[in-house]
Amino acid sequence: MKELLAAIPYARFLGVGIEPAEAGFQCILPFRPELIGNTMLPAIHGGVLGAFAELTALLGLIDETGIDRVPKPVSFTVDYLRTAGPRDTHARAEIFKLGRRIANVHVVGWQDDPQKPVVAGNGKFLF
Amino acid sequence: MATQKRYALDSLFGPADENIVSHTPHAQYLGIKAVETGPGFAVMKLPYRHELVGDPARGVVFGGVITTLIDQASGLAVACSLEELTAIATIDLRIDYLRAAEPGRDLYTRSECYKLTRNIAFVRASAWEHDIGDPFATCQATFMVGANNAGSPFSARFAKGAKQ
Numbered sequence A: 001m002k003e004l005l006a007a008i009p010y011a012r013f014l015g016v017g018i019e020p021a022e023a024g025f026q027c028i029l030p031f032r033p034e035l036i037g038n039t040m041l042p043a044i045h046g047g048v049l050g051a052f053a054e055l056t057a058l059l060g061l062i063d064e065t066g067i068d069r070v071p072k073p074v075s076f077t078v079d080y081l082r083t084a085g086p087r088d089t090h091a092r093a094e095i096f097k098l099g100r101r102i103a104n105v106h107v108v109g110w111q112d113d114p115q116k117p118v119v120a121g122n123g124k125f126l127f
Numbered sequence B: 001m002a003t004q005k006r007y008a009l010d011s012l013f014g015p016a017d018e019n020i021v022s023h024t025p026h027a028q029y030l031g032i033k034a035v036e037t038g039p040g041f042a043v044m045k046l047p048y049r050h051e052l053v054g055d056p057a058r059g060v061v062f063g064g065v066i067t068t069l070i071d072q073a074s075g076l077a078v079a080c081s082l083e084e085l086t087a088i089a090t091i092d093l094r095i096d097y098l099r100a101a102e103p104g105r106d107l108y109t110r111s112e113c114y115k116l117t118r119n120i121a122f123v124r125a126s127a128w129e130h131d132i133g134d135p136f137a138t139c140q141a142t143f144m145v146g147a148n149n150a151g152s153p154f155s156a157r158f159a160k161g162a163k164q
Helices: A003-005 A009-012 A046-065 B025-030 B064-081 B153-163
Strands: A017-020 A025-029 A036-038 A072-080 A089-099 A104-111 A117-126 B033-038 B041-045 B054-055 B088-097 B107-116 B120-128 B138-147
Touching: A003 A017, A003 A046, A009 A025, A009 A046, A017 A104, A017 B153, A025 B033, A036 A046, A036 B025, A046 A072, A046 A089, A046 B064, A046 B088, A072 B064, B025 B064, B041 B064, B054 B064, B064 B088, B064 B107, B064 B120, B064 B138, B088 B153, B107 B138
Parallel strands: none
Antiparallel strands: A017 A025, A025 A089, A072 A117, A072 B088, A089 A104, A104 A117, B033 B041, B041 B107, B088 B138, B107 B120, B120 B138
């Protein structure tokens, strides 16, 4: 999984990492000032959270299926639940349904408390 | 006779100062530029960079990057629909990836706030690299209007623009 992450230029650009979790792994987005979208709050850019959620979904799907290419996204929906402050963000993916051609992947992202998610994502991927 | 709507940012409408995103660190980090603004809409551009690739085998920009470009343009489109500037926040956003964006090409998006209520702004957007009529992604999003007490980041920009 770490090799795959290193092979995706945008994952390196965002600085996304992998950390062990109870079931498999989860992703971490270490905070950097370049990720700020709103300096007045301050808050991480909504696009960054959406991209981080989509990346987490993709990695979760690759891990689950063992395929050796990047699945094509069909659609991705992001719900913004709370302001994401200038702190590290974590996310994990759950493969909700793995069909013959389409996978439905749910993602939840949080900062300090997993019970208080900042972002939720739902992606459909073609593989 | 319908009364003409006034817009808080109307002095900025037209070909955009591309540094209108200068108050957004991540937009600058990605290299997003504003192209044009008008009543309730904004056009933005993201120059192609290898660092933004999500599928190394195909050289295609990562989908989430397009989310950021569209989120940024949509926030500006909402600001361009307001009579009085206030803080806005994305509630949700759905992107449909119609096809892969062509590797090596600059990406464009146009976002339009097509309905504004007291609390919610409804936005749609599309993104293309050659022709606005042949988009590679479309998007539907909602924003909360008057989202917090922090004020609008555009206020400072607008005040600066007014002085010039």
